[in-house]
Amino acid sequence: MVSKNNFAPVWVETDYPDQVIDVGEVTLGEDCRNKMSDASKRKAEKNTLVQVACALLNSGGGIIVAKSKNKDYNYTTDGIGLDLELGFGDLVKPSLIQDHFSFLQQGIGLLIFVKTWCAGLANDESTNARICSAESHLYKRSGTSAIQIAPTEAAELLQKKKKETKKNRDRQEEPPAKRPLLSSSNQNIEMPNPVKLFCSKEYVRLGETLGFGEDMHVEFKSFEKETSVKKRLSDTLPKYISAFANTDGGFLLIGVNDKTKKVVGCGKDENPSDIENEVDKAFRKVIPVHCAHCEKQENCKYSLKIINVLGESDVHCGFILALEINKFCCVVFSENPDSWKMDGKNIKSLEAGEWLEMMTGTDPVIDQLCQGFEKELSMSAAPPQCKPVYGLKGSARLDALQNTLFPVQTDGINGRPETLCTEMFAKYPNLENIMKPEGVRGVLIMSRSWAVDLDQEKNDEVVFDALLISENSPPTLYTVVQESKPDLWKHARLTAFQLKQKLVNLGGYPGMICVIPKVLECHSGALIPREIRHSDFNLDVCYPDSYGSPDIEALLRSLVIVLLSFRSCVSDQLGCEFLNLLTAEQFDILHSKYYFKNFRKVFVHGLPGTGKTVIAAQLMRKIKITLHCKTEEILYICENQPLRRFMEKQDISQCVTRLTFMREDFSMVKHIVVDEAQNFRKDEDDKDWYKKAKKISKNGVFWIFLDYFQTSHTEYNSLPQFEDQNPIVCLTVGVRNGSSIHDFIIQKMRNIVSSWFSEREVRMKDHMEELCNNANCAHTFSGKFKTLKKTQSEIIDFVILTIQTLFSQGHSCKDIAILCCTKEECVKYYSPLLLQLRKKKKVNFAQADDTDKNSIVFDSIRRFSGLERNIVFVMNPVVHKYQQEIGENLLLSAASRARTQLYVLYEKQ
Known part of the structure; x- marks a missing residue:
């Protein structure tokens, strides 16, 4: 049994871009251990090494540094000692020691390289537990x-x-009458x-x-x-x-x-x-x-x-x-399990509740809830820290995304993204040959800052980074700088370390993996020597040969997850966190095409269901770490309160509605992101929100997300004329709605284009028509779409019966929204529906502000703008005469809120 003593190992910063734990002096080798007279000390040393190994196995792997007490120690002849070998062996059962550990002697010390634990197959017959443990203390x-x-x-x-x-x-x-007698x-x-x-x-x-x-x-x-x-x-x-x-x-x-x-x-x-x-x-x-x-x-x-x-x-x-x-x-x-993980730079003993939660973690059951998703990374075959990852069913799967973004050629190095490679190699021609070795196949992936891509602070001294993933060599991260300055090597090491950790703990790469940092001077292409560290045990960056042959395609698939994953908004409905993947189109906008240091002001025209709000949130995260911003320096503006509250919970920025923005002073704000801008209006005092936002963000980032197809009013929205919106980014790949719902949305878009625009808006009409022609669905999941014409009482009966069926299939109140065009329609349907539903099952209605509650949302189409639910009922979407020109827009907006099922219900006159 492993003791729970306080032990001396410490996390140390070394030239290794890895988690390195120094356990101090220990007795290594079989002969030396046999000569030790104090059995308790020998046992304590073994327990310490097992604890450290367990913590690293559960935290993405790393390196244990052990100095030998015996000055004549030789790993080749002495080994590590039988007791330590048995300790490591018991820890990784049913795997073999060599599956998780590599050993390399340096001087009189031993470097123990620890590969991540993985819940996948340990061998042909058995499967590992979700996390590594010495003892469960469950009987x-x-x-x-x-x-x-x-x-x-x-x-x-x-x-x-x-x-x-x-x-x-x-x-x-x-x-009671039907209940059988309970057996013992x-x-x-x-x-x-x-x-x-x-x-x-x-x-x-x-x-x-x-x-x-x-x-x-x-x-x-x-x-x-x-x-x-x-x-x-x-x-x-x-x-x-x-x-x-x-x-x-x-x-x-x-x-x-x-x-x-x-x-x-x-x-x-x-x-x-x-x-x-x-x-x-x-x-x-x-x-x-x-x-x-x-x-x-x-x-x-x-x-x-x-x-x-x-x-x-x-x-x-x-x-x-x-x-x-x-x-x-x-x-x-009987007591807390003997299991450990890294908590920052400390080794933490897992408490029983946390251990059980990690050990029994499973992928969410999404068959009924999110039928449009399919699994890309399962917890049952991933390292302990990973979360499940789901992509859209029938969309570009993980391997297809990898082939699109980071294709591997039959020979040679493929540079991605091409535009950034061309730009940087043209500017710094001496770099091209150094970072493109001949005779191997692989991918060179450039980024203006890999630190930012990994959600770390940007170093402004770095010109760009390039990650080389090739066969027969560990991944190499080149950090390109103008000149050598203090701490640049430290930045390069930390970025390489974070990349390695995320490839394992987020991307799910299960193999032996390291990322080697190198620092280059941009004009000459010369390597800048690393800083020399003076210590008793100086470490050279040298990994065992087992780290030199990564599975390139598997590694790139893990990289796709690292770069494209984001927390699914369905996580809150399930009560457990899982990740979705950006589309290639969304990734391109965020990471390469429109880098916001060059494009400070951008108009994003996104079709319904293309993920504008997701991109807005990701954009603000990038602004925060790239431009070293505080939360109060970034402002998110939308039209309605429910969407504001939804974004506020993400804790990225200040979040306000347009009305609040016009009333208050925002002296701390430097960067502004506007969402659903087509529904903004001029203030009652004839003040212009666009002019105010432009003035505040004149030296910062100002991105405006809008969709003219979802316009919900006929008043002036203060946006510049279409001709003056520059640059324009277009999002045309639908990701939210089932394909049958998406087809209905496209039909409504074409109706809007054909009837909405006047003769003097020809250029805008051409633009909108082009968007319609380019629109496509990212997946093949059909979903369910139905439109019916019934009397009011028949509509109420239909909704009640359908909701009862949904409950019997495993859906909950959190999956459903009932939307009306006007407040009058809400009043007409609210009481009869709630009364009848409560007779059948205990349910509650909530407004769009409380979309995270386990209640059916019952509200207007306008107030639910920017939000989504799996199943949406649209009640009698017929607008008043003075709103007829936006009737199709309102219906389209309501339809685009539905992920999997849409019911459009018209009243018979």
Whole structure:
């Protein structure tokens, strides 16, 4: 068992772009360990190394630095020592040591290179647990024994508990007349009568033989020779509490010989109240962990009967401790597991709840919720820190995105993106040959700042970065600078380190991986030597050969996840976080085509469902780290409160509506991002929001996202004329809506183009027509679209019946929105729908402001602008005469809010 002692290892900054933990001086090699006289020191050293190795395995890998106490140490002849080899071997079972560790001697020290743990196949027959652990400290009953559960079994145990809980809950919800009798297997075990009779006694005789033996529900312990029963209880009880509570409950009888079944007694000189206190302490020491599905949230229950043991002439000879331990609804740990991870620069011991959550983590069940998604990276085959990644069903899959963005040629190096490569090599011609080695295949990926791409602060001394991924060589990150300056090497190392960590912990790359930093002078192309570090154990950047042959395509797929992933807005509905991927079009805008240091003001014309708000959020994150901004220096402006509140929760910037923007002063603001700008209007005092925003951001970034197809009013919106909007970026790839819904949206767009524009708006009409022609859906998921014409009462009945069906299929209130054109329509449908639905099932309606609540959103189309839900009902989308010219726009806007199902319901006149 690994001890939980305080240990000395420290995270150190070295020339290695990796997590490096220095464990100080240890005894290495078999012969040296045999000569050590102090076994406890030897064990402590092994435990320390196992702890550090476990932490690195669970945190993306890294390097352990160990200095040998033996000045004659030679790894080739001495090895690492059998005890350490066994410790590492037990840690990574069922994998082999060489699957996770490489060793390299440097001087009298040893570098231990640790590859990330991965939940994928360890070999042809078995699968690793989700995280690496030395001991679980979870027990169960197996026959007459209490055995420790292997980490790989923890998920199985929890799944079994979930099924039992659900089964019992379903039974309790059935009407009493229909409910079958519960069998003993569905309750705490009904103990055999002999055990119950024995535990009801006030005293027993010394030497008396019990009429029953040990089994799964009964355990005997003697403790007759123990000088301190209290200490033995403290050491022993947690294990048996965990075992009985995690199985079917049972009895621990202390003071009975387990071989002869005879009463021997224990604790003759102990005070019964002290024993009771010790047992109570043991139950407070164990760690009960409730699962998310559990409603009980109670502690492990028990009862203790202390029975007197009498000898001849009724002489007191001790006690029998009859401890009944109830079955627990979830799981009970005897103590926190022996499992560690890196927490920044510290090694952190995982607590039981966190360990269980990580160990049992699974991909979200999205069959009904998000039918348009398909899995790109699964938690069941990824390193411990990874989150599941989903792409759009039928869209460019991960390998297709990789081939589009970072294609690997049959030979030679492919430079990407081409425009940036051309620009930089033209400006700095001496760099091209150095960074394009001949005779190997691979990809050279340029970025104006790889630090920014990895969500790190930009270094303004860096001209650009180039990542070379090629065969037969570790990835190399070239940092190109104007001149050598202090801390540039440190910046290069940290960027390479962050890239390596993200390739593993976000992108899911499971192999041995390092990223080698190199710093180049831009004009000459000369390598700038790294800083020389003076220390007792100077490390050269030299990885073992096992790091020199990465799987190029797999590595590039992980890189695609690193660069294109973002938190899915559906995560909140599921209650667990997972990631989606940007499209190639969205990535191109954010990372290469329109770099905002060159294009300070940009108009983004995005069609419905193309992800304008997603890009706006990603853009603000880039502004923050590239231009070294504080949150209050970036301002996000939209028209309606619900969208403002949604963006405010992301904590990237200040978020206000147009009305607030016009009322208040924003002296701290330097950069502005405007969303849904087509629906902005002039202030009542005839003030112009566009002029104010332009003035505030005159030295900063000013991006305006808009979609004329979703215009919801006929007033002047203060935007410049189409001819004066420059540059214009277009988003035409739909990602939100099922293809059947997308087709309906395209139809409405064509209707708008044909009827909305006057003769003097010919250029704008041509532009909008071109957008329609270029519009396409990024995926093949159809979804469901239906349009019906019914009476008001029939519409109400249809909505109620459809929602009931959706609930029976596993959908929740959080999936549904009911949208009306006007407040009058909202009033007309609100009460009858809510009244009828509450008769069928307990439901609540909420306005668009509360879209994160588990309620059906019931609101106007305008207020729901910029938001989305899986299923949308559009109620009688017929506008008043004075709004007829935007009737199609409102319907299109409502339709584009639906991800998977859309119902457009017209009233019969």
